[in-house]
Amino acid sequence: MSTNGSADDRGGRRRHIGRPGWGRLSQRPGLRARVTLMFGLGALVLSVAMGSLAYFTARHYLLSDQENAAKKVAFQSARYVQGALPGNADITGLLESLDAGAGVASHSVLYHNGGWYSSVTSVSQQALSPALKGLVRSGTPATQNFTLNGAPQIAVGVPIPSVKADYFEIFNVSDLAHTLRVLALTLFGAGLITTALGYALGRSASGRSLRPLNSVSRAAMAIAGGNLRTRLPAASDDPDLAGLTLSFNRMVDQLQERIERETRFTSDVSHELRSPLTTLSASVEVLESHRDELSTRDRRALDLLAADLRRFQRMVDELLEISRSDTGSAELWLEDVDADELVRRAVAVSVANLRRPEEAQADGVPTIDVDAVAGVRLRVDKRRFERIMANLLENAYNYGGGATRVTAEPGPVRHGQPTVRVSVEDHGPGLAPGERAKVFERFYRGQAAGRRGTGTGTGLGLALVAEHVRLNGGKVWAEAGDEGGARFVVELPVTTDSEGPRLDEWEPV
Amino acid sequence: MSARILVVEDDERIRSSMRLALEGEGYDVDEAESGEDALDHFSAQSSDVALIDLMLPGMDGFECCRALRRQSAVPIIIVTARTDTHDVVAGLEAGADDYVTKPFVAKELGARIRALLRRARPAEDEPKVLTFGDLELLPDQGVLRRRDGEEIHCTRTEFRLLCELAANPNKVLSREQLLDRVWGYDYFGDGRLVDVHIRRLRTKVEPDPALPRHILTVRGMGYKLVP
Numbered sequence: 001m002s003t004n005g006s007a008d009d010r011g012g013r014r015r016h017i018g019r020p021g022w023g024r025l026s027q028r029p030g031l032r033a034r035v036t037l038m039f040g041l042g043a044l045v046l047s048v049a050m051g052s053l054a055y056f057t058a059r060h061y062l063l064s065d066q067e068n069a070a071k072k073v074a075f076q077s078a079r080y081v082q083g084a085l086p087g088n089a090d091i092t093g094l095l096e097s098l099d100a101g102a103g104v105a106s107h108s109v110l111y112h113n114g115g116w117y118s119s120v121t122s123v124s125q126q127a128l129s130p131a132l133k134g135l136v137r138s139g140t141p142a143t144q145n146f147t148l149n150g151a152p153q154i155a156v157g158v159p160i161p162s163v164k165a166d167y168f169e170i171f172n173v174s175d176l177a178h179t180l181r182v183l184a185l186t187l188f189g190a191g192l193i194t195t196a197l198g199y200a201l202g203r204s205a206s207g208r209s210l211r212p213l214n215s216v217s218r219a220a221m222a223i224a225g226g227n228l229r230t231r232l233p234a235a236s237d238d239p240d241l242a243g244l245t246l247s248f249n250r251m252v253d254q255l256q257e258r259i260e261r262e263t264r265f266t267s268d269v270s271h272e273l274r275s276p277l278t279t280l281s282a283s284v285e286v287l288e289s290h291r292d293e294l295s296t297r298d299r300r301a302l303d304l305l306a307a308d309l310r311r312f313q314r315m316v317d318e319l320l321e322i323s324r325s326d327t328g329s330a331e332l333w334l335e336d337v338d339a340d341e342l343v344r345r346a347v348a349v350s351v352a353n354l355r356r357p358e359e360a361q362a363d364g365v366p367t368i369d370v371d372a373v374a375g376v377r378l379r380v381d382k383r384r385f386e387r388i389m390a391n392l393l394e395n396a397y398n399y400g401g402g403a404t405r406v407t408a409e410p411g412p413v414r415h416g417q418p419t420v421r422v423s424v425e426d427h428g429p430g431l432a433p434g435e436r437a438k439v440f441e442r443f444y445r446g447q448a449a450g451r452r453g454t455g456t457g458t459g460l461g462l463a464l465v466a467e468h469v470r471l472n473g474g475k476v477w478a479e480a481g482d483e484g485g486a487r488f489v490v491e492l493p494v495t496t497d498s499e500g501p502r503l504d505e506w507e508p509v
Numbered sequence: 510m511s512a513r514i515l516v517v518e519d520d521e522r523i524r525s526s527m528r529l530a531l532e533g534e535g536y537d538v539d540e541a542e543s544g545e546d547a548l549d550h551f552s553a554q555s556s557d558v559a560l561i562d563l564m565l566p567g568m569d570g571f572e573c574c575r576a577l578r579r580q581s582a583v584p585i586i587i588v589t590a591r592t593d594t595h596d597v598v599a600g601l602e603a604g605a606d607d608y609v610t611k612p613f614v615a616k617e618l619g620a621r622i623r624a625l626l627r628r629a630r631p632a633e634d635e636p637k638v639l640t641f642g643d644l645e646l647l648p649d650q651g652v653l654r655r656r657d658g659e660e661i662h663c664t665r666t667e668f669r670l671l672c673e674l675a676a677n678p679n680k681v682l683s684r685e686q687l688l689d690r691v692w693g694y695d696y697f698g699d700g701r702l703v704d705v706h707i708r709r710l711r712t713k714v715e716p717d718p719a720l721p722r723h724i725l726t727v728r729g730m731g732y733k734l735v736p
Contacts, residue, residue: 274590275520278612282526285615289533313612335684335700336729345696386697 035206036199043198047191055187059180066176067143067154070106074156074169075141077108085112085163095119098169111137111166123148123170132157136166152177212241216248228256228327259327266323273316280309311458318460322442325467332471333381336495339373339420342382343408346389353390354397366393366403366424373408373420379495384468388476391461392424392488398457400426400485411491418494419474426485436478440466465490512626513537515556517547517573518588519565523611527560530615536622544568548576556583558622561605563589563596571603578604582664584625588613601705606666607692608702624693625666639675641736642723644714648672653714661713666691670706671714674724674734683731707732 029037077098088094095108099119107123109116111133116125125133127148135142136157144155151174158167215232222230231252232245284306291299324330347368389406396403404427411419431439438444443459465488469476474492481487514536518524521542528538539556541547544565551559559577563570574585587600590611597608607621639646643656651668654660663671669691674682688698691706707726711718725733 271590274611275523279520279522279526281612282523282530282615286526286529286533333700341696349695349697382697383699 032203032206032210035209036202039202039205040195040199043201044191044195046198047194051187051191055180055184058183062176062179066171066173070154070156070169070171070173071141071143073106073171074158074167077169078158078160078167081110081165081167082160082163085160085165091117092119105172107170109168109170111168113164125168127153127170128155128157128168132168133166136168148172212244216244219248219252223252223255226327228252228259263323263327263329267320270316270320270323277309277313277316281313284309315458315460318458318464321464322460322467325471330467330471333383334379335382336377336379337382339376339378339408339494340370342378342380342385343370343373343389343406343422344368346386347393347406349386350390350393354394366396366406368406370406370408372410376410376420377495378420378492380472380492381468384472388465388468388490389422389424391465392490394457395461395465395488396424396426396428396486400428402426404483404485414491414493417496419491420494421489421491423487423489425481425483425487427481427483428485430480430484431478431486439478440476511535511537512557512622513539513554514622515539515541515547515550515559517541517544517559517561517565517570519543519562523562527615531619531622534615534619534622536619544570544573544576547573551577551581551583555581558625559583559585560618561585561587563587563591563600571599574600574603574605578664582662584622584665586618586621586625597699598701598705601702602709604664604709606664608699620693627693639672641675641678641734642714646672646675648676663710663713667706667710667713670703671710671734674732675736678734678736681727681731681733686731703732 028034080098081094084094085091091110091112095110095117096119098108099106107119109118109123109125109128111117111125118124127146129144129146132142132144132155136159139159139161141156141158143157146153146155148170151172153170154173155168155170158169160167219230219232231249234242234245284302287294287302288306291302294302321330347366351365393403393406403424405425406422407425408420408422411421413419440462442463444462445459466476469490469492472492474490476488476490479487479489514531516524516527516531516538518527518540519542524540524542528540531538539550539554541550544561545568547559547561561570561573561577565573568576570587570589574587577583577585584607585605587597587605587608588611589596589600589608591597600608606625609618609621637647637649639648644653644661645656646653646668651665652660653663653668653671670687673687673690684700684703685696685698687703688694688700692698692702694702707724708718711721711724715721715723723735725735727733
């Protein structure tokens, strides 16, 4: 219970730490999108505000200008009417002459002695509002905006009390409306362009300011991928970025130093252990060559010593191998080889090494079926492949009652590259689904049912298989075998280009 | 007469255990605890095979290897605690014929020594003289010389490698075949042995080692000798 509790706590804390950062980022737009959007919105608001201000100011100015001009013309016309009206019988003619002389597009309407007169038949007193008429009748000049036949108009009413007449002049102001429409369209267009420019500016500026972040992210990816030599180039001219670069690089320096120190330690320990191991193994071999002369008790002791010495030796080798993989200092020695021959040879060597003389008859040799990949070329590190097969066979031997069958067959095409699948099957109890990924973990000890002896393995065998397969560009997994045992499958890419690796032109590191 | 092995190793316990194991394999063993000691010893009493540890105090294993190579064609096996490309290749380039890594199995070491001591295989139908370019190889005498009689010094392993190639002119020999025939390794032997020895041979027999005319690399396949 307590272990469960602490695991939950850890999980909970991790989630909590994760949430404000990456958890939410995945749900809302990215920083760049947000900055871009903000710039775009800002430009839009700004252009709407500026555009509206410009439009309404201009409109107000133009309208009052127009009204003043109209009033001026109307007063002039009214004065003329005042002088010309008395005794004039042709009032309509008088109004027509006013229209022609005004110099602007206007029509005149006159109320005189209870009758309405207008310069043109299309414009009559009906267009004028009663309010306007009332105001003028009461002796107050007034204006009225209205629309006539779809065209905007201004009517100016001027009372002429001396001749008992009310003079109205109606101006067609569709020119002004047109001007305002053009202005509005222009401002709208300018607003659109400003918004687009703002969006583009935001995009470019955020891109530029995110560039250091992108390079940090790329560098971090490279480091996570094992390339600890990755550093950010020094941004000397930018004080804002220099700090980031400096602290990032310092962090990687320390990380690298720490990893190197730890690996050096593992590697040093492994190397230092090799000297006493050499003495031990050479001496034990001398004793083993005189095995027959020893008593049964001594022989048993020697066998124990020899067996565990070999195991110890393997452990040191495998630790060293794993520490190399961890630091990315593992060297790959690639050769083009025939898949069938490679598998056959590797199984033969591994089986021979696996069998101690006293166990020679213990298990049948696995059947090897590699004909399906005859002539298929693989580009692999032969030594590593041999280790893969040796460890898989040893695993089958230790935990699966021995390998029953080794098969090599064409696998699926992945990323346009054909593959070969090599599988090792045993007739042990098989692996529970939950165990299948775990067996590749270091020092994982499973159910251990059907296990041969105690402490036969090093605990690193399958972890190294995974490392070797990964370095060779392949995949490995465990699944249920056809006969109830476990099946380990190694999938390796097939060499497709005709250019083989060069033979003697590699560079020593 | 059993072969004399010179063991150059600074760790006294390893030296003693190696002596015991090699004597068990039927060899006579001489010990040297440093490179300088080894050279002194070698000038007084020559050996059939030298085993040189790479990590020696004072003169290191590489230097010892080079110094020994300057005065003799004796087969040299370097003993290293590291399997990094750098050490192995540097050791081979310093003139070693083969290498073993610590901790080694004495039986395996015995097999390596026996392979190095083997003479070039005298095939029945093999001619007495193999020629290519202006060079002559006399397999049964172990002599490589120019037509004008000038002898070219090479180690026993280099000589055997050259014999294998020259006996099969224009035929591609894979790394595995050469490893098997010259060093006695199986399919999983270290191909770097062949590559470094080919490089060393080229510097001796090619007019321009960078542009070889006789010992050619066949990409992805192996090597062949063109007369």
